[in-house]
Amino acid sequence: MTSHTGSMYCPTAFSSYEHIVLAHGGGGxxxxxxIDGLFARVxxxxxxxxxxDGALLDLAGPIAVTTDAxxxxxxxxxxxxxxxxxxxxxxxxxxxCGARPRHLAAAFVLEEGLALSDLExxxxxxxxxxxxxxxxxVTGDTKVVERGKGDGVYITTTxxxxxxxxxxxxxRAVRAGDSVLVSGPVGDHGMAVLSVREGLEHETPLQxxxxxxxxxxxxxxxADIEVRFLRDPTRGGLAxxxxxxxxxxxxxxxxxxxxxxxxxxxxDACELLGLDPLYVASEGRFLSVVAAADAERALIVLRQHGxxxxxxIGEILASGPGRVILTNAIGGGRVLDMLSGEQLPRIC
Amino acid sequence: xxxxxPFREPERVRRAAATLAATCTRPWKIMEVCGGQxxxxxxxxxxxxxxxxxxxVHGPGCPVCVTPVEVIAHAQLLSLKPDVTLCTFGDMLRVxxxxxxxxxxxxxxxxxxxxxxxxxxxxxxxxxxxRQVVFFAVGFETTAPSSALSVELARRLELSxxxxxxxxxxxxxxxxxxxxxxDNEVQGFLAAGHVCTIEGTSEYPALxxxxxxxxxxxxxxxxxxxxxxxxxxxxxxxxxxxxxxxxERAVKPDxxxxxxxxxxxxxxxxxxxxxxxxxxxxxxxxxRRELADFDATRVHGPIAAPMPEPTACRAAEVLRGRLEPIExxxxxxxxxxETPLGAPMVSTEGACAAxxxxxxxxxxxxxxxxxxxxxxTGLDLAGKAR
Numbered sequence: 001m002t003s004h005t006g007s008m009y010c011p012t013a014f015s016s017y018e019h020i021v022l023a024h025g026g027g028g029x030x031x032x033x034x035i036d037g038l039f040a041r042v043x044x045x046x047x048x049x050x051x052x053d054g055a056l057l058d059l060a061g062p063i064a065v066t067t068d069a070x071x072x073x074x075x076x077x078x079x080x081x082x083x084x085x086x087x088x089x090x091x092x093x094x095x096x097c098g099a100r101p102r103h104l105a106a107a108f109v110l111e112e113g114l115a116l117s118d119l120e121x122x123x124x125x126x127x128x129x130x131x132x133x134x135x136x137x138v139t140g141d142t143k144v145v146e147r148g149k150g151d152g153v154y155i156t157t158t159x160x161x162x163x164x165x166x167x168x169x170x171x172r173a174v175r176a177g178d179s180v181l182v183s184g185p186v187g188d189h190g191m192a193v194l195s196v197r198e199g200l201e202h203e204t205p206l207q208x209x210x211x212x213x214x215x216x217x218x219x220x221x222x223a224d225i226e227v228r229f230l231r232d233p234t235r236g237g238l239a240x241x242x243x244x245x246x247x248x249x250x251x252x253x254x255x256x257x258x259x260x261x262x263x264x265x266x267x268d269a270c271e272l273l274g275l276d277p278l279y280v281a282s283e284g285r286f287l288s289v290v291a292a293a294d295a296e297r298a299l300i301v302l303r304q305h306g307x308x309x310x311x312x313i314g315e316i317l318a319s320g321p322g323r324v325i326l327t328n329a330i331g332g333g334r335v336l337d338m339l340s341g342e343q344l345p346r347i348c
Numbered sequence: 349x350x351x352x353x354p355f356r357e358p359e360r361v362r363r364a365a366a367t368l369a370a371t372c373t374r375p376w377k378i379m380e381v382c383g384g385q386x387x388x389x390x391x392x393x394x395x396x397x398x399x400x401x402x403x404x405v406h407g408p409g410c411p412v413c414v415t416p417v418e419v420i421a422h423a424q425l426l427s428l429k430p431d432v433t434l435c436t437f438g439d440m441l442r443v444x445x446x447x448x449x450x451x452x453x454x455x456x457x458x459x460x461x462x463x464x465x466x467x468x469x470x471x472x473x474x475x476x477x478x479r480q481v482v483f484f485a486v487g488f489e490t491t492a493p494s495s496a497l498s499v500e501l502a503r504r505l506e507l508s509x510x511x512x513x514x515x516x517x518x519x520x521x522x523x524x525x526x527x528x529x530x531d532n533e534v535q536g537f538l539a540a541g542h543v544c545t546i547e548g549t550s551e552y553p554a555l556x557x558x559x560x561x562x563x564x565x566x567x568x569x570x571x572x573x574x575x576x577x578x579x580x581x582x583x584x585x586x587x588x589x590x591x592x593x594x595x596e597r598a599v600k601p602d603x604x605x606x607x608x609x610x611x612x613x614x615x616x617x618x619x620x621x622x623x624x625x626x627x628x629x630x631x632x633x634x635x636r637r638e639l640a641d642f643d644a645t646r647v648h649g650p651i652a653a654p655m656p657e658p659t660a661c662r663a664a665e666v667l668r669g670r671l672e673p674i675e676x677x678x679x680x681x682x683x684x685x686e687t688p689l690g691a692p693m694v695s696t697e698g699a700c701a702a703x704x705x706x707x708x709x710x711x712x713x714x715x716x717x718x719x720x721x722x723x724x725t726g727l728d729l730a731g732k733a734r
Contacts, residue, residue, distance in 0.1 A: 198464050271352065273464075274696055330361040330570055332393025334706040 020114040025144025034142065038116075042123045045136035047103065055138035057103060059162060064099035066090060067158040075118065075152050077193045079208030080283075083122035086155035087129035088212050088283055089234065095217040096230040096286065098169035099161035101133060106140040106157050111150035122153060133212035135159070164221045171248035173228040176318035179295035180253065181288045183216060183307040184209070185261040186238045190280035191269045200272075206265055211284035219305035225298045226291035233287055239278040239336040241287055242324045252320030255336070257328045259313045275343050278326075278336065289316060351597055355569030364574040365397040372581045375401040377533050379526070379669050381519060382540030383410035383697025384568050390706040392570045402581065405533075405669035408522050409540050411487045412439045412695035413667060414622040415515045420445035422651045423484045423513055426644065427458035433476065434513075435461045435469035436484035437491075442694045446655065449694075466498035466512075473502065473510040482644045485512045490542045492516045492633060493607035496614035499635070499642050511644040516615065516633040517622060519543050520551040525628050526668060527559040534669060536580035538566040538573070541595040546611075548603030552591040560589045567595040614639060621654065623691065624667035663690030666699050673700040680704060 023030035040048060047055050070086040080088075087104065094101035106126070110119065130137055167173070188209035195206050213232065220227055229249075233241040238260070246253050262277050270277045290298045295312055302310035324336040354360070380386055386406045389395055395404055408414055420440075424447045427434035434450070441450045441462060454460040459479075463469050466483045473481035485495040495512060502510040519540055526532060539552060544565045552563045562583035566576030576594045583590060593599055611633070620632030635643045645651055657663065660678045665671035673679050673692070683689040685704060692698035 200464075328392055329356060330358045330392060330397075332396055334391060334393055337705060 018116055020110045020112055020116065020119065020144055022112055022144050022146065024110065025142060031142065038120055038123055039140060039142070042120070042127050043106075043130070043137040045138065047136055047138040053139075055103070055105070057138065057160070059102060059160060062163045062166070064094050064097040064161040064163060065159065066093040066097070067156065068093060069154065069156045071151060071154050072193060073151055074193075074196060075122065077196050077208055078205055079188075079192055080210040081122055081125050082153060082155060083125035084129045084210050085283060086157045087126050087133065087135070088210050090157040090159040091129075091133040091135055091161075091212050091214050092232045092283075092286065094159045094161035095212075095214045096169075096232055097161070097163070098165055098167075098217075098221060098227065098230060099163045100218055101135045101159050101161040101214055103160045104130065104135050104137045104157050106137050106155060108140065108142045109150055109154040109156075110142065110144045111152050112144060112147040114152050119153065122155075126155075129212060133214050164218055165227075169227055169230050171229060171245055174245065174249045174251060174289050174316055175228065175291070176251055176316055177292050178228055178289045178316040179292050179298075179312055180242070180255070180314040180316065181290060181295065181298060181302070182233075182238065182260065182311055182313050183213060183286050183288070183302055184284075184309045185263045185266065186233060186282045186285055187262060187266045187270065187277040187280035189283040190237065191266045191275075191277070194273070194275075195269060200269065206269060209282050209284035213284060213286050213306075216302060216305045216307050217286065217288075219301050220288065220290075220298060223297070223301045225294045225301065227288055227298075228291065229287075229289035231287045233282050233285060235281055236339050237277070237279040237281055238287065239276070239324070240339055243336060243338045245287075245289070246322050246324050249316075250321045252317035252322070253314055253324040254317055255314035255324065255326045257326050259311055261309045261311050279339050279343055352569060355567065355571040357571070361397070361570045361574060364571055364578060368397075368402075368574060368578040368581060369399045371578060371585060372399045372402050373585060375403070376535050376581060376584050377403045377405060378536045378538065378577060378580050379405050379407045379534045380538040380566070380573070381407040381409040381523060382538075382542065382568075383413070383695065383699065383702075384542065385409070385538060385540070385566065385573060386699045387697060387702045387706075388568050388570065388573060390702040393706075394570055394573055397574065398577065402577070404577070405672075406666065406699040407526070407537075407669055408622065408625060408667040409488070409519065410667075410692060410695050410697040410699070411491070411515075411517060412443055413663065413691040413698050414517060414522075414624060415440075415443070415486055415691070416621050416623045416654065417445055417657060418652050418655045419513070419515050421447070421655060422645075423482075424450065424453045424458070426482050426513065426648055427453055427460050428456075429480075429648070431478070431480050432648070433459040433461060433472060433479045433481045434484060435463045435466070435472060435481060437464075437486060438462050439695045439697070440484055440486055442688070443691045444658075444688055444694070466495050467501060470498050470501050470505070470507070470510055473507050474505055477509060480509050480511070480647070482648070483510070483512050484515070486515045488517060488519050488540070488543050489546045489611075492611045492615060493546060493604075496610045499614045499639060500610065502642065503639075508641070511642050511647045512635065513644040514615075514632075514634055517620065517628070518617065518631055518633065520547075520555065521628050521631040522622060522625060523563075524555055524559075525625055525631070527555070527561065529668075534561070536562040536584055537564070538576045538580065539563050541565055541567045541572070541598060544593070544595065544599040544603060546604050546607050548599070548601050549591050549593060550602065556589045556591050562589050563591045565591075565593040565595045565599050567598065622667075623657070624664035658689045661690035663692050663700070666690075666692050673703040674707075676700070 091101040192206040469483040615633035618634040692700040
C-alpha cells in the first residue's frame with residue numbers, strides 16, 4: 001500500500017468525501033488519505049508498511065500460495081459481506097492445500113459513488129475475518145473506475161501460507177475405500193445471497209456460512225489423520241467439487257443423500273426455486289477425504305473444532321471411474337454431473 | 349415441509365411400489381404430462397420401482413420446450429432494440445434461438461433481465477419510464493395468473509411502457525391433440541398437479557370419457573407419482589376411465605377461481621402453435637382486444653413467420669411421448685446442456701435435460717437407465733458396490 005505521508009499532509013479529513021470519487025484512485029492526496037485513513041488504520045499490522053510497494057516477509061517453506069477475485073451482489077448479505085468473503089475465500093483455499101494461511105495481499109477496484117461508510121464496513125469486516133483466521137493483510141492496491149463500470153467494489157486477495165504436513169493433499173492421494181466427510185450443512189451461503197438478491201422472505205432468515213475453516217483443517221491435519229484431499233465447495237457446490245475429484249482421481253464416489261447435512265430452510269428455499277442444494281455454494285464448509293480407518297476419529301476432531309455438524313457422507317470407489325453416484329432415501333441411484341452453466345430458477 | 353417430506357418416506361414409497369406391482373398384470377403406457385413430474389421421476393429413479401410391463405412416457409408439459417422458435421427469435425430481436433428491456437423467467441435464458449440463447453444475446457448488448465415474477469418486470473417499467481419493458485410471458489395455466497396480474501397492475505399504475513410477449517399455453521387441448529392422433533399409444537395420464545391448482549379438474553371428465561383414458565391429477569414427490577400411477581393402472585385393469593384427484597393437498601376440484609377470473613379478465617383462449625405439436629386448437633392464450641396496448645406484438649411489431657427447427661433435433665417426438673431422450677442419436681453427443689439443439693435439453697422441466705442430468709450414465713451406455721448406471725458404475729440401485 002504505497003503512500004507518502006510527508007509534511008505537506010493535507011488537514012482535510014478522510015471523510016471529507018462521503019463517496020468514492022475518481023481522485024481516490026488518482027495517486028494524489030485523496031488516494032493517500034484513503035489508504036492511510038482507512039486501509040492502513042483498519043488493517044493495521046506490523047508487516048503492513050505503506051511506504052513500500054510490497055511487503056518484506058520472513059516465511060519458511062514449503063509455502064502455499066493462491067489468489068482469487070471476489071464479486072458479489074449485494075455487497076452486504078445476511079451473515080457477511082464482500083470483505084469477509086474476500087478474506088475467507090482465500091484463506092480457505094490456502095487451507096485446502098493442507099497449509100496454514102499467514103498473510104494476505106488485497107487489491108480493491110472501487111466504483112465511483114461507493115459510499116465511504118460502506119467501504120469502511122467492508123474493510124472492517126476484512127480485518128475481523130483476518131483476525132479470526134490468524135492472518136495479516138500486508139500489502140495491497142486501490143483503483144477507482146467510473147460510475148457504472150463496476151458493482152461498487154471488487155476485491156482480489158492473494159494468500160500465502162505454510163504447509164502443515166509435508167505430504168501432498170490432493171486428488172492423486174485419494175484411494176479406493178477412503179471416506180468422504182463434509183464439515184457442516186451445505187448451501188447456506190448461496191441461498192442467503194440469492195434470497196436477499198431476489199427479495200425472498202423466509203420464515204427463518206437464511207444466513208451465509210462464510211467463515212474461515214483454517215483452524216478446523218489444522219486440527220484435522222495435526223491430529224495425525226490421513227487426510228488425502230480437501231476442497232471447499234464454493235461455486236458449483238458440493239456436487240461439482242466431488243465431480244472434479246472423481247474426474248481428477250479417476251475413481252468413483254458413492255454418496256448417501258440422507259447423510260448430507262442441509263438446513264431445512266435451505267432445502268425449502270431450493271425447493272421453492274427449483275434449485276438443487278447440492279450445487280449451491282458454501283463459503284465456510286469443506287470436504288475432506290480421509291483414510292477409512294481414520295474416518296470416525298476425523299469426525300470427532302472436526303466436531304470438537306468448530307464443525308459440530310460434520311458428517312460422513314460417502315465413500316471412494318475403485319469402480320465407476322470419474323462418476324459420482326448419489327443414493328437417495330428410497331433406494332434410487334442417480335449420477336451427479338457437473339453443472340451446465342448456472343443454476344436458474346424454474347418457471348413453476 | 350409437511351406437504352413434502354411425508355411423500356418422500358422410503359417405507360411408504362416402497363409399499364406403494366409393491367401394491368402397484370401387484371395391481372399391474374398387463375403392459376400399459378402412461379404419459380406424465382408435466383415436466384416437473386418427468387424430473388421427479390428421473391431424480392428419484394422412480395421408473396426403477398415400476399413393473400417391467402409398465403411404461404411411463406414423457407409428455408409436452410414443459411412450457412419452455414413448447415415455445416415456438418420464432419417466438420424466441422422475436423424475443424431476441426426485441427431485446428436488441430436500444431430502448432427495450434426484456435424480462436423473463438430463468439428457464440428461458442438458455443433456450444437456443446437463431447441468435448443463440450438470451451444469455452448470448454445479453455452478452456452482445458441486449459438488456460435482458462431474469463425475474464422471478466412478472467410483477468418485478470412491472471416495477472422495472474415503473475422505475476425506468478424511458479425504457480420499454482417487455483415481459484416474455486411463458487408458461488401454462490400456472491403462470492398465466494401472475495402475467496394477468498402484472499397487466500392489471502401496469503394499467504392501475506397507468507404505465508405506457510410495459511407489455512407482454514405472450515406465449516402462454518393450455519394443457520388440456522394438447523392432451524386432446526395427442527389422444528386424437530390415429531397412432532396414439534397413450535392409455536392414461538398423470539395430469540399436471542400445478543396446472544390443476546389453478547384450473548381444477550373440470551376440463552378432464554369429457555376428455556376421459558371421449559377417449560376412454562383414466563386421468564389422475566398427480567403431484568411431484570415420489571409417493572405422489574407412485575400413487576398416481578397406481579390409480580391409473582387400477583382403472584386400466586378394471587376397464588375404467590375416470591378423473592381422480594390424487595393431489596388433494598394442493599388441488600381443489602374448482603381450482604383457484606380468483607386466479608381464473610383474473611386470467612379471464614386479461615386473456616382470451618386462442619388457437620396457437622406449440623413447438624413439436626404444431627397448431628393446437630384452443631391451445632393458448634392471447635391478450636384481450638381491449639388490452640392491445642399491453643401486447644408487445646402490437647407495440648413493437650408482429651412475430652416472424654414460423655421457422656424450421658434444427659434437423660438433428662428430435663424434440664418434437666420426445667414432446668409427443670414417441671421417443672425417449674436416450675433414443676435420440678444426438679442425445680449426449682451433439683446435444684448436451686452446454687450445446688443444446690432443442691429446448692427439452694435446456695429447460696429445468698425438459699425431458700432430455702432430466703435424462704442428461706440425472707441419468708448421464710444411462711444416456712451414454714444406452715438401454716434401460718438404471719441398469720446402465722449399474723453397469724457403468726459397478727453400483728446397484730441401493731448404491732452398494734457390486
